[in-house]
Amino acid sequence: MSTTPEPAVATAVQESTGEQRFPLSALLALATAVFITSLTETLPAGLLPAISGSLGVSESATGQTVTSYALGTVLTAIPLSAATAGRRRKPLLLTAMAGFAVANTVTAVSSAYALTMVARFVAGVAAGLAWALLAGYARRMVATHLQGKAIAIAMAGIPVALCLGVPAGTFLGQATGWRTAFFAMTALTAVLLGWLAAAVPDYPGQASGERPKLLPTLRIPGVFPVLFVTLVFVLAHTILYAYIATFLTGLGMGRDTDLVLLTFGIASIASIGVVGAQIHRRLRVLTVVSALLVAVAAVLLATVAHDAPLVYVAAALWGLGWGGVPTLLQTAAGDAGGESADAAQAMLVTLWNVAMAAGGVVGGVLLDLTGSGSFPWSVLVLMLPVLAVIGFAQRHGFPARRASN
16 A cells, blocks of 8 residues: 555656646545445444344344444454555455445345344455555545545545435434345445446555554554544544434434434534645644544533533534544544554554444443443543643644645
């Protein structure tokens, strides 16, 4: 996943012809791939009660479908990244997305909890391969000074999944059954495979001497703070998001789950727009503001959640804080890693999904022991070390000004 040779060649060609082409169609195809990976992971959040009833298990057990997916990614992202580093990129990406079609189809037809968990694990394996490719793919398509913008477009698939995908999937699942939502994911993936084949360029893999080395990368100043923030921030988010339908049901707002998620997602879209426009100059400020907004949203949900309008306000603040986080952290990891950016990205993807898996487990334990009302308090507690580490990492990791590319 080398990020330097192809942009340099592309830039030279563009300069010689006087033409600057921005590969929007290819980046939007990557954004759709990100959308599918994100929606496949989070779709059960809005359908938890229905899936639980259909499979005959508790809601906390059903929440582990998110954990199973995340574990598939955790256990395979780094090994797959290393094993496929020398392979051409496009066939790998197509293979990963085909894996989602298979896994979502099996999930849709399964009536057995064990089979569903296996299908979700396979989807996570596909995600491990996809996430090891996607951010690097976006960076390789453009000149260096456009890499932040390219990543922002590709990562826009995450808030779009939250804004449109999860609410639409929740509505579709409530109207026609949760299985229909997963069949729809398969159909969308089939369309995407054709789009990727037509629009996305292919790139070679890396020579063996260029492949990322993980342990030395951890010693690079700034890499560890970014990875710590990734782990804890995503854990905090997942504890609440994976059980949002259950949390809202506890407030008497279960029927409003799709609308609350829609509010969250629209705010996320706005957030990623701001981040995409400002990240090159204000990465640190944007990261601090994102963490603060999520913390404030947690305070509101913990203290005034009995007031339905304020739940929507909290959802909007949560979305504004969360929407740009994937772009911010991917960019921070790439900047901090420098020549070892690919290794930093591989570790970020792995820790992201460690946090997703842990969020499903911790949320399930909290639900069984203390009830869903403990979720926002847990988010607030976890956001405190996130803010502290961002604050201390002002020279490396989250500097006030990004280094000139």
